[in-house]
Amino acid sequence: MAKDLVSTLADLKEQEALKIVEGRLSAGEEPLKILEDARKAMELVGKRFASSEYFMPDLVYSGEILKAVTDMVKPRMSKEAEIKRVGKVVFGTVAGDIHDIGKDIVVFMLDVNGFEVYDLGVDVPAQKFVEKIKESGAPIVGLSGFLALAFDSMKQTIEAIQAAGLRDNVKVMIGGGQISEEIRKYTGADAYGLDAMAGVSLAKKWAGAG
Amino acid sequence: MEKKWEDMTSDEKQEALFQGWLSPQGVEFASPEAEKLYKERATRIKDAIQLKKLPDRVPVFLIPSFAPAYYSGLTPHDVMYNYDKIAPAWKKFYTDFQPDAHGGPFVPSPGKFVEILDFKLYQWPGHGVPPETTYQCIEGEYMKADEYDILIHNALYFLYYIWPSRVFGALEPLQTLPPLAGLTEMYGVSLPFIPYGLPPVKAAYKALLEAGDEALKWIGAVGAFLHEMPALGFPAYQAGATKAPFDVIGDTLRGTRGIMLDMYRQPDKLIQAMEALTPMFIQLGVGAAKQNGCPLIFMPLHKGADGFLSDEQFKKFYWPTLRKVIMGLVDEGVVPFIWAEGGYNSRLEVIRDLPKGKTAWLFDQTDMAKAKKALDGIACVGGNMPMDLLTVGTPEDSKAYAKKLIDTCGKGGGYIMANGAFFDEVKFENLKVIVDTVKEYGVYK
Structure with missing residues (x-):
């Protein structure tokens, strides 16, 4: 039997992983099965990141390999994969702040932990969060910000959620370079996280999945 | 001695x-x-x-970023575009707090300067981010994955021509300029200079000179x-x-x-x-x-x-x-x-x-x-x-x-x-x- 895609991808062996995928595709295997293995591999990557075995470069690289795998598999698929999701999260970097590295890591980790993440990008106006919460019905909101100016934008975003009558429907977490309990209180968020794993734990707790 | x-x-x-x-x-x-x-x-x-x-x-x-501007009631945009306001605000900050x-x-880089050169590496107050916000970096692949050999063997050429042609929109034509190495004889001496006569390269140099004027104006003020x-x-x-x-x-x-x-x-x-x-x-x-x-x-x-x-x-x-x-x-x-x-x-x-x-x-x-x-x-x-x-x-x-x-x-x-x-x-x-x-x-x- 060919080498295991799950462990090869999780060990970040790019060329080997792609070769396995190629072999399985030409053997006529169901593309969905290959994607399912890739998903399991990413779960492992997430676990290794959570246990400080993997760091940012490893996450970035795993994402890159996954993209290559998906690009190979997608054209052969007759139907979209249906992935069971444990909950929905609206996520973005708040208005005035265009930093995305931290946000992208948390979004990645939420995704591999089974969440459906609506990533609104950077410099997201408060109203856009409100609209997405309404539209998606997501019960969890993540606000990211690197600069100190983000403190006020987070506060304003949470006020806008409140003004739209949605505050009781959602739990809000904040995170970023200079976030602390003091800033959580200042912004009116429900919780803050110091790293991506803290964000995942909060989301799991709030979704009743952890 | x-x-x-x-x-x-x-x-x-x-x-x-x-x-x-x-x-x-x-x-x-x-x-x-x-x-x-x-x-x-x-x-x-x-x-x-x-x-x-x-x-x-x-x-x-x-060790402030734009704090001295805020302390004087100014926004980052104000000080990036009014060079005369920089020194008084920074002086007040240090003399008040001792x-x-x-x-x-030098925190407020000259706004008009980055405009002239169409700087792509940052968004700055009033240009991509609000006037009351500090400037922020836009990461990108300003050097491509296959360009390490140029950087390793010819770093100056890369940093003087290639990189600026990507981070400054106005300097894009510089990427067409050949290295001047090889200028050792009369024979062929003019060949690498041909692009300098072309309108896009001339426009890039015009922008460089204007940017120089602006940088000079700024340093004159601060x-x-x-x-x-x-x-x-x-x-x-x-x-x-x-x-x-x-x-x-x-x-x-x-x-x-x-x-x-x-x-x-x-x-x-x-x-x-x-x-x-x-x-x-x-x-x-x-x-x-x-x-x-x-x-x-x-x-x-x-x-x-x-x-x-x-x-x-x-x-x-x-x-x-x-x-x-x-x-x-x-x-x-x-x-x-x-x-x-x-x-x-x-x-x-x-x-x-x-x-x-x-x-x-x-x-x-x-x-x-x-x-x-x-x-x-x-x-x-x-x-x-x-x-x-x-x-x-x-x-x-x-x-x-x-x-x-x-x-x-x-x-x-x-x-x-x-x-x-x-x-x-x-x-x-x-x-x-x-x-x-x-x-x-x-x-x-």
Whole structure:
């Protein structure tokens, strides 16, 4: 039997992983099965990141390999994969702040932990969060910000959620370079996280999945 | 007879640079008190860094981003577009709060200058981000994955033509210019110059000249600050800046994503490129220190912080060339004033590998008790005054935190009180309390 895609991808062996995928595709295997293995591999990557075995470069690289795998598999698929999701999260970097590295890591980790993440990008106006919460019905909101100016934008975003009558429907977490309990209180968020794993734990707790 | 520079040891060079800084040339002190204050402050900082003598008290620095603008009721946009407003605001900031050193007036880069050149690397107030917001970097692959060989073997060509043609929209035509190497004979001498006659290249050079005019206008408005502040009793805490080669490539050439993929796909090329950049970034710091008569060279560290890299990755990719830059500066008597952004808890054991009394490390979110312990007898430490405290804390909180920091790190000298990250709009009364607390509570007896 060919080498295991799950462990090869999780060990970040790019060329080997792609070769396995190629072999399985030409053997006529169901593309969905290959994607399912890739998903399991990413779960492992997430676990290794959570246990400080993997760091940012490893996450970035795993994402890159996954993209290559998906690009190979997608054209052969007759139907979209249906992935069971444990909950929905609206996520973005708040208005005035265009930093995305931290946000992208948390979004990645939420995704591999089974969440459906609506990533609104950077410099997201408060109203856009409100609209997405309404539209998606997501019960969890993540606000990211690197600069100190983000403190006020987070506060304003949470006020806008409140003004739209949605505050009781959602739990809000904040995170970023200079976030602390003091800033959580200042912004009116429900919780803050110091790293991506803290964000995942909060989301799991709030979704009743952890 | 005075020893020649090249015959001096690094200790002697450092002492010579410090002596030049202690008696700044061309500065006419505003008063005898200002002169006394200047010398006391510079001596205090020197003693804290060299670890030879106990300073009279803990030195205190305020290291702002656009805070001086906000303090004067101005936005970052105001000062980036009205050069005459910069120096008065920065002067008011330092003279009102009276920290032990000033950091120069260069945070507000000239707005019109970056407009003329269509700078793509940043968004700035009124151009991509709101007027009341600081400028922010847009990472991208300004160097492509297959361009390492050019950077390694022809770094100057890459950094003078290729990179500017990508980060400045107005300089895009520069990418068509051939290297001028090979101009050794009459035969063919004009060939590499042909593109210079073409309209797009001419337009790029026109933009360069206009940008030069604008830069000159800006320095004309802010340059005098560098003499005025010492005259008022404030030594400079930086003569210029340099960077870790990993950050040079990761911040502005390949971007975070790019460099992290390179660590896997072409690690040897990445390391060779960092080695190739090392002498340039040593020279950048050494040149600035000598030219500006101040031994301190600022080094902001970005992508080696906790969480960015594993210990192994830090030791393989980040530290070796950073250490070479640091040692290259130290060998020339320059003091790397290292601004370790984020957390550095997992790096403390590694960075201990430095000679005594040659560097100063300002930390952001590092555990200061651990930092002091790890670097005790090796390097001056400082920083860590938290952003949340400055922004939403009370004066009482600020005082308590400052006292705690002095208790934790102050013992035996080798400590500078400072903020942990650049700050913009904060509760300014907190800054006052911090400086006053140090002056009252940080005195060595």
